[in-house]
Amino acid sequence: xxxxxxxxxxxxxxxxxxxxxxxxxxxxxxxxxxxxxxxxxxxxxxxxxxxxxxxxxxxxxxxxxxxxxxxxxxxxxxxxxxxxxxxxxxxxxxxxxxxxxxxxxxxxxxxxxxxxxxxxxxxxxxxxxxxxxxxxxxxxxxxxxxxxxxxxxxxxxxxxxxxxxxxxxxxxxxxxxxxxxxxxxxxxxxxxxxxxxxxxxxxxxxxxxxxxxxxxxxxxxxxxxxxxxxxxxxxxxxxxxxxxxxxxxxxxxxxxxxxxxxxxxxxxxxxxxxxxxxxxxxxxxxxxxxxxxxxxxxxxxxxxxxxxxxxxxxxxxxxxxxxxxxxxxxxxxxxxxxxxxxxxxxxxxxxxxxxxxxxxxxxxxxxxxxxxxxxxxxxxxxxxxxxxxxxxxxxxxxxxxxxxxxxxxxxxxxxxxxxxxxxxxxxxxxxxxxxxxxxxxxxxxxxxxxxxxxxxxxxxxxxxxxxxxxxxxx
Numbered sequence: 220x221x222x223x224x225x226x227x228x229x230x231x232x233x234x235x236x237x238x239x240x241x242x243x244x245x246x247x248x249x250x251x252x253x254x255x256x257x258x259x260x261x262x263x264x265x266x267x268x269x270x271x272x273x274x275x276x277x278x279x280x281x282x283x284x285x286x287x288x289x290x291x292x293x294x295x296x297x298x299x300x301x302x303x304x305x306x307x308x309x310x311x312x313x314x315x316x317x318x319x320x321x322x323x324x325x326x327x328x329x330x331x332x333x334x335x336x337x338x339x340x341x342x343x344x345x346x347x348x349x350x351x352x353x354x355x356x357x358x359x360x361x362x363x364x365x366x367x368x369x370x371x372x373x374x375x376x377x378x379x380x381x382x383x384x385x386x387x388x389x390x391x392x393x394x395x396x397x398x399x400x401x402x403x404x405x406x407x408x409x410x411x412x413x414x415x416x417x418x419x420x421x422x423x424x425x426x427x428x429x430x431x432x433x434x435x436x437x438x439x440x441x442x443x444x445x446x447x448x449x450x451x452x453x454x455x456x457x458x459x460x461x462x463x464x465x466x467x468x469x470x471x472x473x474x475x476x477x478x479x480x481x482x483x484x485x486x487x488x489x490x491x492x493x494x495x496x497x498x499x500x501x502x503x504x505x506x507x508x509x510x511x512x513x514x515x516x517x518x519x520x521x522x523x524x525x526x527x528x529x530x531x532x533x534x535x536x537x538x539x540x541x542x543x544x545x546x547x548x549x550x551x552x553x554x555x556x557x558x559x560x561x562x563x564x565x566x567x568x569x570x571x572x573x574x575x576x577x578x579x580x581x582x583x584x585x586x587x588x589x590x591x592x593x594x595x596x597x598x599x600x601x602x603x604x605x606x607x608x609x610x611x612x613x614x615x616x617x618x619x620x621x622x623x624x625x626x627x628x629x630x631x632x633x634x635x636x637x638x639x640x641x642x643x644x645x646x647x648x649x650x651x652x653x654x655x656x657x658x659x660x661x662x663x664x665x666x667x668x669x670x671x672x673x674x675x676x677x678x679x680x681x682x683x684x685x686x687x688x689x690x691x692x693x
Contacts, residue, residue, distance in 0.1 A: 221245075221335070221387055223257070223282055226319060227306060229334045230297050230327055239311050240281045245328075245387045247380065254279035259328050260286065261380065272318075282317040284324045292318045297327075325380065332383030333414040336396075339389060341370070343415050344397045344532060347408055347446045348423025348465075349439065350578045351525055352377065355423055356399045358517075358529035362546030363395055366538055370396040377401040379410055386415065395536070405442040412449035419535060420446045420474070421457040421528055425464040426577040440464050450474035457531045459524065460485040477535055479527040487531050489523050494588040497558055497566070504530055511540050515547045518558075518568075520588075521581035559690035562663070565670040567690050571682040574600045574675050576610040580617055582675050587621040589671040595622035596662055596685060598655060598676020599629035607631060612638040619644040622673075624665060626650045628658040629680055655684045663689060 221242045227233035243255035249271035252258055258275035260268035260283055272283050276292075288294045293313040295306055299322055311317065321327040336343075344359065346352050356371055363369040370393040373385040377399035389396055400411045425440055447456045452473040459465040460480035469476050478485040481492075483505070491512070492502040501514040502523050515526055526547055533543040559567040566589075570582045579600060586593050595618045603610050611631055615638025618625050625648065627636045636649045650665075652658035655676070662685065666672070676682035 223311060223317065223319075225335060226257070226284070226327070226331050227295075229331045230319070230321065231306065233306055236311075240317070242281070242387075245384055246275075247384060249275040249278060249280075252278040252280045256280045258283040259324055259384070260284065261324055262286070268324075276316040280316065282319065284319050284321060284327055286321060286324055288320055289318050292316050294318050294320060296320045298322050329379070329383050329410075329414055332386045336386050336389060336415050339391050339393065341389060341393050341396045342419070342536075343417040344395060344419040344421065345400045345412065345415075345417035345446050345449075346397065346421045346423070346528075347400045347402070347443050348421075348459075349426035349443070350575060351423035351521075351528075352399045352401065354522075354525050355421060355528045356397050358525055358547065359421070359532045360397050361549045362529045362533045362538065362543055363397065363536065365542040365546045367394040367536070368392050369394065372396075372398045375399070375401075378403075379407050382411055383414065397532075400446060402442045402445075405438060406445070408442060408445040409449065412446060417446065417450060418454045419457065419532065420450050420454070420472075421532065422446065422459060422465045422468060423524070423528065424459050424462045424577065426575055436464070440467065444468045444471055447472040447474065455535045457528065457535065459528075461524070477531055479524070479531045481523070487527055487534065489527055492520060492523050494520050494585070496588050496590070500526075502526070506530075506534060509540065511544060513544055513547060516549075519581055519585035521578075521584065559686060561670070561672060561689055562666050563668045563670070565666050565668070565672055567686065568671070568673045569683075569686050569690065570673065570675045571686060572678060574598065574677045574680075575603070576600065576613060579614050579675055582673055583614070583617050583621045586671065586673045591669045591671050592624075592667060593622045594624045594626065594662070594665065594670055594672045596626045596628065596658060596672060596674045596682070597632055597635050598627070598658075598680035598682045599631040601631075601677040601679050608634050611635050615639045616642055624648050624650070626652065626658055626661055626665075628652045628655045628676060628682065628685075632676070655680055655682050659685055659688045 222239040224235040224239040242257045245257045247259045252275045258280040293310050293315050360371040376385045400408050402408045447468045454474035456472045456474045457477045460478040479487040487506045489502045499516040503512050530543050557569050559569050561567040611634035615635035619639035636651050650661050674685050
């Protein structure tokens, strides 16, 4: 059971009395506070969590991790230059909320999270890559849960801030923990791997995501590579043989290499791949001298690689083909890319969570598998740095091949429209909007019965506004 004692023991030489407040959750957003929460106040670039400490207490938080004292609270000062020599147990049973004042709230949170993880004999499976991390995590969890008590990181909490928050959900009965590990700059995955040491590492593929921050593909590879570098000699690095950048990481780990892909040279490979549109995918998986034919409820041909990664995790942890197949077939494994009912019996493919060249190309490939008139509504792909124009124009060429109508949203997405027209798509089938909101009436006027509509763009473009305006979830 998580109590305030865990934080005090981690950060001081405190000895638990058993009277410390129980903690229901550890959160960084005051809107997520529940009765019994610990609120972590982080001073960010735009928002300072200290401005919401009082709100957190009003919402039911029993304690807060802060960097400065607050009035009308029980203050326990743990700062280097002011640390209390002793902590009075009466302070912890006070009716007033408790503030643990530290030098750095993020560092204190990370230390406490690492100590919590270290309490348990749980095998950590880390997942990284430019795209497909969350879908791989979800599907691998579905597979692993067929035999093992398996924990997974929550949502997209995969950063040096988010992952420590979700790790407090780990419990003694969890045999495996599947953790998504993301980066914005080099050193962040190494930091996560140091906090939560993985024994198995999965790398999806490398693309131009966060190019604006990283500066080059080489820098992105080096940052993602930190996961396999952290694996122990008795660990396993599960690598995508279809991506040469991922395979270059094999030289940088002591762990055993297990490869997956679409070629027979991989340890685990797939063939006979068929998209069945909204009914999912079918394919055959091969490993050593065994093979299994599957149909899974995942959308798009790119989902084969997601299935390969989840199956590879299952194979390296001793699961049978039957268990792996059962996990892959679970409907709840479908994530993010979903279908929504639209006007005039149209179907909307909602892939609005985020976008980069690889995931957008995969979404267009799915659209190409669909019957009927196809409309691609495409927003800006952000954080691509010096490759942003070339990437958008590449998408424009594929969109022109796939879609009967293209609607773009945002100034960068205009390159998509320009390129589609440049390779011969009729001008009267290409529409440009300033943003998602102004794209709504354009799309609404164009929809015909039975149309299939793909909506895709970076999270910052708020393409979900289009779904909210015209879509209906069943």
